[in-house]
Amino acid sequence: MLYLERLIKNYGSFRAVDGLSLHVPKGDLFGFVGPNGAGKTTTIRMLCGLLKPDFGNVYIAGYELRRQSEAVRRCIGYIPDFFGVYDNLKVREYMEFYGSIYGIEDMDIRKMTGDLLELVSLSGQEDNYVDGLSRGMKQRLCVARALLHNPELLVMDEPSSGLDPGARVEMKELLMNLNSMGKTILISSHILSDISEMCTSVGIMNKGRLVTAGKMEDVLGLGRNTHHVIITVSSDTQQAALCLKELPGIELVSLRENEMVVNFDGSDQELNRVIGSLMTGGVMVAGFRREESNLETLFMQLTTGQIQPPQNVGGANINLQQSGAPQGQQFGAPMGMPQGQQFGTPMGMPMGPQSGAPMGQPMGPQPGTPLGQPVMQAAQSPMGMLKQQNTDTNDQQGDMGNGNA
Amino acid sequence: MAMPKFKLPGKIRINPIVKKDLKVISRSMKIAWAVFAYEMVLAIIFFFAVYIIFDAMSSYGYTSDYQEFMTLFPVIAGVEFAIIALVMPIITASAISGEKEKQTFDLLMTTVMTPRAIVRGKVGSAVIRMMVFIIGSIPLMALSFTIGGLSWWNLAVTMVAFLIFAILTGSIGIFASTITKKSITAIILTYVFYFIFANMSIVPTLIVIFTSTFSPMNVVSILMLINPVAAVIEMFLLMLGGDTLFNGNPLGFWSGWGWVVLSGVTMLLMSWGLQMLAAWRIDPLHGYIIVQKKKKKVKGVALN
Numbered sequence: 001m002l003y004l005e006r007l008i009k010n011y012g013s014f015r016a017v018d019g020l021s022l023h024v025p026k027g028d029l030f031g032f033v034g035p036n037g038a039g040k041t042t043t044i045r046m047l048c049g050l051l052k053p054d055f056g057n058v059y060i061a062g063y064e065l066r067r068q069s070e071a072v073r074r075c076i077g078y079i080p081d082f083f084g085v086y087d088n089l090k091v092r093e094y095m096e097f098y099g100s101i102y103g104i105e106d107m108d109i110r111k112m113t114g115d116l117l118e119l120v121s122l123s124g125q126e127d128n129y130v131d132g133l134s135r136g137m138k139q140r141l142c143v144a145r146a147l148l149h150n151p152e153l154l155v156m157d158e159p160s161s162g163l164d165p166g167a168r169v170e171m172k173e174l175l176m177n178l179n180s181m182g183k184t185i186l187i188s189s190h191i192l193s194d195i196s197e198m199c200t201s202v203g204i205m206n207k208g209r210l211v212t213a214g215k216m217e218d219v220l221g222l223g224r225n226t227h228h229v230i231i232t233v234s235s236d237t238q239q240a241a242l243c244l245k246e247l248p249g250i251e252l253v254s255l256r257e258n259e260m261v262v263n264f265d266g267s268d269q270e271l272n273r274v275i276g277s278l279m280t281g282g283v284m285v286a287g288f289r290r291e292e293s294n295l296e297t298l299f300m301q302l303t304t305g306q307i308q309p310p311q312n313v314g315g316a317n318i319n320l321q322q323s324g325a326p327q328g329q330q331f332g333a334p335m336g337m338p339q340g341q342q343f344g345t346p347m348g349m350p351m352g353p354q355s356g357a358p359m360g361q362p363m364g365p366q367p368g369t370p371l372g373q374p375v376m377q378a379a380q381s382p383m384g385m386l387k388q389q390n391t392d393t394n395d396q397q398g399d400m401g402n403g404n405a
Numbered sequence: 406m407a408m409p410k411f412k413l414p415g416k417i418r419i420n421p422i423v424k425k426d427l428k429v430i431s432r433s434m435k436i437a438w439a440v441f442a443y444e445m446v447l448a449i450i451f452f453f454a455v456y457i458i459f460d461a462m463s464s465y466g467y468t469s470d471y472q473e474f475m476t477l478f479p480v481i482a483g484v485e486f487a488i489i490a491l492v493m494p495i496i497t498a499s500a501i502s503g504e505k506e507k508q509t510f511d512l513l514m515t516t517v518m519t520p521r522a523i524v525r526g527k528v529g530s531a532v533i534r535m536m537v538f539i540i541g542s543i544p545l546m547a548l549s550f551t552i553g554g555l556s557w558w559n560l561a562v563t564m565v566a567f568l569i570f571a572i573l574t575g576s577i578g579i580f581a582s583t584i585t586k587k588s589i590t591a592i593i594l595t596y597v598f599y600f601i602f603a604n605m606s607i608v609p610t611l612i613v614i615f616t617s618t619f620s621p622m623n624v625v626s627i628l629m630l631i632n633p634v635a636a637v638i639e640m641f642l643l644m645l646g647g648d649t650l651f652n653g654n655p656l657g658f659w660s661g662w663g664w665v666v667l668s669g670v671t672m673l674l675m676s677w678g679l680q681m682l683a684a685w686r687i688d689p690l691h692g693y694i695i696v697q698k699k700k701k702k703v704k705g706v707a708l709n
Contacts, residue, residue: 052690078512088432103418
């Protein structure tokens with residue numbers, strides 16, 4: 001659906017986006033996160049055609065922004081973090097205005113307006129002035145406006161900023177609803193809990209580069225090696241802590257009312273032995289579990305360098321198909337591509353090593369192959385490595401189980 | 406008898422920006438009050454001009470030289486040209502910068518509306534707004550007809566001249582609006598452009614007049630093609646007395662109505678050029694887009 005190819009954007013001497021490549025498959029709800037100044041908004045503005053990339057290319061639904069900008073714009077519904085509204089326009093007129101821009105007949109606009117306003121829970125507001133709507137309502141109207149021409153990709157830049165918790169929840173539900181209807185959504189947000197709850201895949205940007213990207217569970221798995229183990233005890237925790245100190249290879253991180261958070265890098269069998277030792281020492285263990293990885297922690301770890309992304313991932317050549325994206329979606333050569341122009345090599349650039357598509361086959365990146373790079377074995381490729389790590393972790397978890405003692 | 410088959414013309418698609426702007430404007434009382442104020446100003450000037458004419462006639466001992474009243478027409482029209490020159494920048498200069506201030510500009514640019522269509526829509530809506538004022542002043546201008554000496558054709562030509570002048574000033578305004586982010590700066594910039602455009606014709610004309618040893622009128626008439634003030638003066642001279650600004654011009658076509666028409670076409674071309682420049686300036690992807698040629702020949706673009 002969305003394919004960004006080695007995007008570069010400089011503001012003077014400052015490089016805001018540095019060689020970003022990304023593929024978001026159709027039907028994904030992709031969360032785009034990163035600290036302020038990471039380059040998220042710049043990337044979003046480039047893919048929406050609001051900013052000229054200094055280098056690289058954008059493909060949406062097979063259309064190339066450089067050659068088919070109108071077709072690309074037709075495929076995009078853009079929802080910014082501000083409410084672009086006109087004074088003295090009613091909700092119905094606001095929708096009619098944008099509908100007429102897309103050449104939709106007045107009758108169809110009226111019908112679609114009713115349906116869309118119902119979808120975003122704004123039924124009955126047709127004759128109210130846009131200016132008089134609440135912030136949350138305006139943002140939902142923005143979503144309705146963006147859906148008017150039935151775009152294939154919704155691009156949202158901080159849609160929940162400034163919304164109250166209720167409106168935020170409504171917005172989240174709306175987006176999940178739209179995604180379940182098959183819309184591909186790219187959403188940038190600082191509210192990581194929302195992103196981890198609703199998104200199917202995620203990309204973390206830092207300093208203009210994509211630190212990592214992939215399916216949500218795969219990305220969350222990145223920080224799993226350093227996961228803490230939470231041991232719930234029903235006896236005295238102080239005594240349990242003393243008992244724990246005597247055990248090798250385990251470190252107490254924090255002590256709560258009836259929980260101990262420990263850092264343990266041994267295998268699952270070793271952990272089972274530790275729990276057994278504690279129980280033998282008289283500690284009544286009510287349960288134990290590995291601490292769930294969350295996006296906030298991972299975000300902090302990745303952006304502050306506490307953990308390093310897998311090798312080659314920092315280069316930001318990410319293809320989500322490698323991490324279990326819907327199968328069967330082969331990204332073919334985008335429409336209108338000139339003959340002889342190798343996909344993955346921007347015009348005017350020296351040809352990079354190509355995977356070499358056989359004659360008669362569509363040109364394009366091989367599934368699972370970062371653009372412009374030689375084909376790597378799955379285990380060598382960035383997401384392949386992630387996948388292997390996760391498989392290991394899952395195996396370990398399978399051995400250990402998450403049950404109660 | 407078989408009725409001839411008529412094919413209905415395709416549906417005329419109005420620029421969405423024009424449609425939206427007119428809808429919003431027509432709902433507001435502001436436009437009604439503005440037209441009222443405009444007519445009041447014109448009426449005051451009209452009666453003041455009548456008073457001056459009467460005063461002049463009585464001082465010379467005339468009582469019934471109605472020929473003098475014909476000058477009311479160019480006076481009112483001249484005032485209207487001045488008002489267009491002053492008001493159009495205020496309307497158009499805030500067109501793009503206003504969209505940016507309201508944060509609606511980015512939304513427009515992500516739609517399928519091309520930058521050219523956006524600029525055309527903005528100029529179009531400003532020109533239509535201005536023409537509401539002009540058409541509203543027709544009854545006042547028509548008072549000159551009660552005296553005689555002027556025809557409906559003269560009025561129609563004047564209306565076309567107003568329209569062309571409004572398009573030109575609107576185009577200058579919209580171009581200024583694309584240069585700066587603030588509306589007030591754009592308005593000031595438009596007046597600066599007026600000064601530059603005026604000097605683009607006046608300075609070379611003065612140089613030609615003072616340096617040429619033989620009749621310079623053919624060169625002057627060409628230089629003055631871009632000057633709307635010269636075109637308006639020439640137009641009224643021709644209407645009132647058949648005289649011309651470019652007396653002594655050996656090139657027949659370069660004076661009289663032929664010159665006025667040519668000047669109008671030149672100004673329309675200038676407007677088109679300014680609108681194209683404005684569209685180029687607001688297009689975020691200019692220099693990035695590769696235009697597909699019909700022969701499918703792809704033109705390479707050097708990226709920064």
